[in-house]
Amino acid sequence: MLFDRIDYTISPLPRSEYENCTFKNCNFYNADLSNYIFRECVFDGCDLSLVAFRNTTLNDIRFLNCKVMGIQFQECNSFLLSFGFENCILKLSNFYKLKLKKTKFINCNLQEADLTETDLTSSIFENCDLYRAVFFGTNLEKADFRSSFNYSLDPERNRIKKARFSRLGIAGLLDKYNIEIE
Numbered sequence: 001m002l003f004d005r006i007d008y009t010i011s012p013l014p015r016s017e018y019e020n021c022t023f024k025n026c027n028f029y030n031a032d033l034s035n036y037i038f039r040e041c042v043f044d045g046c047d048l049s050l051v052a053f054r055n056t057t058l059n060d061i062r063f064l065n066c067k068v069m070g071i072q073f074q075e076c077n078s079f080l081l082s083f084g085f086e087n088c089i090l091k092l093s094n095f096y097k098l099k100l101k102k103t104k105f106i107n108c109n110l111q112e113a114d115l116t117e118t119d120l121t122s123s124i125f126e127n128c129d130l131y132r133a134v135f136f137g138t139n140l141e142k143a144d145f146r147s148s149f150n151y152s153l154d155p156e157r158n159r160i161k162k163a164r165f166s167r168l169g170i171a172g173l174l175d176k177y178n179i180e181i182e
Contacts, residue, residue, distance in 0.1 A: 001018075001020070001021045001022070002022050003021060003022070003024070004024045004025060004026075005025045005026065006023075006026045006027075008026060008027060009027055009029050009031065012031060012032075013028070013036070015035070015036065016036070016037075017039070018038050018039070019038075019040060019041070020039070021038075022042045023041065023046055024044045024045055024046070025044070025045040025046065026045075026046045027047050028046060028048045029047050029048075030049070031048075032051075032052045033052060033053055034052050034053065034054035034056060035054070035055050036056050037056070037057040038056070038057060038058050038061055039057070039059045039060060040060045040061075041062075042061075042064065043061070043062070043063050043064070044064040044066070045064070045066065046063075048068045049067050049069040049071075050069065051071060052072075052075070053071065053072065053073065053075055053076045054075045054076075055075070055076070055077050056077060057076070057079070058076050058081055059080040059081070059082055060083075061082070061084075062084055062086070063083060063084070063085045063088050064086050064087060065087045065088070066085075066087075066088045067089045068088050068089065069089055069090065069091045070093060071093045073093060073095050074096040074098055076098075078098065078099070081099070081100075083103065084104040085103075085105050086104070086107060086108070087108070088108045090105075090109060090110045091110070091111045091113070092111075092112050092113065093110070093113045093114070094113070095115050096116050096117060098118050098119070099119045100119060100120055101119055101121045101123065102124075103120065103124075104124045104126070105123070105124065105125050105126065106126045106127065106128075107126065107127045107128070108128045108129075109128070109129045110125075110128055110130050110133050111130070111131045111132055111133065111150075113130075113134070114133075115133060115135050115138050116135070116136045116137060117136070117137040117138060118138050118139070119138075120140055121139050121142055121143070123143045123144070124144045125143065125144060125145050125147075125148040126147050127147045128147075128148040128149075129148070129149060130145075130148055130149070130150050130152075131151075132150075132152075135151070135152075135157075135158050136154075137157065138153070140159060140160045140163045141162055141163060142161075142162045142164075143160075143164070144163070144164045145164060145165050145166075146164050146165060146166045146169070148169065149168075149169065149172075151169065151172040152176075153172060154175075155173050
């Protein structure tokens with residue numbers, strides 16, 4: 001089912017289960033989607049900034065070209081939680097302690113996102129801006145950061161075994177030493 005150009009700030013999305021739905025160019029800004037169920041849905045060109053997802057099921061969700069700023073993803077129902085992001089703005093979003101193995105972040109802005117204690121094993125960060133994103137106690141084993149930039153993470157405080165970085169990005173692993181690399 002397609003939901004196109006609907007402003008849910010004017011009339012809220014009816015409480016229900018949504019499966020195999022596409023939400024295109026919809027406005028959910030500051031909506032309360034707590035306890036909703038979304039399975040195999042696509043959000044394309046939507047504004048989901050500051051949406052409340054308390055106990056919300058997000059199973060096999062694709063976010064494309066969306067503003068997803070300030071979301072507290074750690075409040076979602078963790079059972080079968082899975083999603084991917086492409087061309088999204090995820091500034092100030094919180095993924096604290098989530099299990100997000102193999103999650104794809106493609107061409108995303110994750111500035112100041114909180115990834116503390118998140119399991120991102122084998123996840124892909126392709127061409128992502130990670131300026132001031134917080135990595136602490138995060139499992140980044142086998143994660144791919146080769147095309148991402150502006151990250152700063154401490155290899156002693158995160159698990160990075162077999163993670164992939166570009167030569168230019170290595171500076172982001174040495175920030176804590178306050179050294180100059182030329």
